[in-house]
Amino acid sequence: MRIVKTINQLRTILGEARRQGQTIGFVPTMGYFHQGHLSLMHQAKKDNDLCVVSIYVNPIQFGPKEDFKKYPRNLRRDSTMAKKENIDILFVPSDNIVYPKSYLTYIDVEKISQLLCGRFRPGHFKGVATVVAKLVNMVGPDVMYLGQKDAQQVAVLKTMLGDLNFSVKVKIVDTQREADGLAMSSRNQYLSPDQRQEAAVLYRALSQARKMIKAGEMSPAKIKAAIRSVIKNGSSGKIQYVQCVNADTLQDLKCLGGNILIALAVFFGKTRLIDNVSIRLHEPKQNKN
């Protein structure tokens, strides 16, 4: 595995690989790897000749009161884990390479960036869309791998890449979960032991919602009420939102149908956790997009 720090070095190596006809899989990350990242790397390595993983804690996707400074970073730990996954290139650009002093350009995906988490994190998805467009241009991958855990990120990035006619394909990998169902996240380490135990309630609530839908429940209001009730009764978590939306447009559903995303954000103390499940139903006429 090579650790690459400059765009020129990256382009030299990957240009040569491409000339030899090798395919390139790319996993963009903010580092502090967990099983979720490893599953993305595993899939990328399986599908492609070469796997590039980037680690970059992107400052412009954090709000002024968010956890940019305390976001966990440990390159030694990450590079050991990436090596075990047989990653070919670990790309770790510095801030002055990604955003030089004269930097001015931002990509906005309108509407869907303002929904769900976007209502509470203004500018977050503009930061995500911008850095991923940049990374895709640096790496030039055939396929990019994203985790289903960040469902809105997936929707925003798929829209951005399609709208701007990037030729990279996107592959979504299932959310990896702890034994008790908690979605793996670099932010889980912020939780106290008590909070960590309580946080398993999120997946219990989402699983119950899934069961209700499979059993024929069609009312988003009832689904959301059930989720809220499970979380409130089973934990001290403070709900920021629970929503039933179309998984592609992220528009609220008035009646369940099509490609449904049930997404939530809940605070345990100061730690904000997100999770979701997606369910594909036959689409009722009134929800056609």
Place this chain on the structure above:
Amino acid sequence: MRIVKTINQLRTILGEARRQGQTIGFVPTMGYFHQGHLSLMHQAKKDNDLCVVSIYVNPIQFGPKEDFKKYPRNLRRDSTMAKKENIDILFVPSDNIVYPKSYLTYIDVEKISQLLCGRFRPGHFKGVATVVAKLVNMVGPDVMYLGQKDAQQVAVLKTMLGDLNFSVKVKIVDTQREADGLAMSSRNQYLSPDQRQEAAVLYRALSQARKMIKAGEMSPAKIKAAIRSVIKNGSSGKIQYVQCVNADTLQDLKCLGGNILIALAVFFGKTRLIDNVSIRLHEPKQNKN
């Protein structure tokens, strides 16, 4: 010459060319070709194995009161002219291909999009940056050719492509002028015979400014006053702006130095014409960027 209307067809042809090691030069245009476009095509053809020219009148770069509907279009005329320049591919996508119904993504180059013409055309450079990023992703050229006549467009696009780490190179081609100095523009055809004759005053004014600078004049205020005076005394043109700026950052200069751009926009009747000259001087200390 092949006329190509879909992105898939374009990618098939150009993917094959690239596999054969051919280099691709790209000239993005809004059509209604004049000598300025032809000089871009000529350069692109000279430098590359393959030359792709796009014609697309980009709706999102026109303001609601601007000339989108009456902007001149004539594909038969344009394709005859492109054939004579030995262009390989004329790419003419339709609106529903470039901006499908679900379209949401926009690229903003902050600061420099708001200066010069940007002060009077809100949203214009966002539209330009967005469509050019899309076209570059569709074509995947080695080099893109732009005309110096649209100096702010050049600055915005160079910044956008650099900031977003596109690997395409940009080559700037000199402004082509009529015998009396008027910069070639598809919009010149809007001028009445009298206005057409008067419009030559713009280049006379810019040429005098250049002479003053070469003779040692260092005051932007005096340069701008001289330009305004030549235009007012020599025509009925209504000046929208005359500015002396740094050619890369488009920031106003308090003292002339470095890479200077003198740019103006003047109305003749309802027709808005722009023109500029650029002059490279030794950079005085107080203007270092």
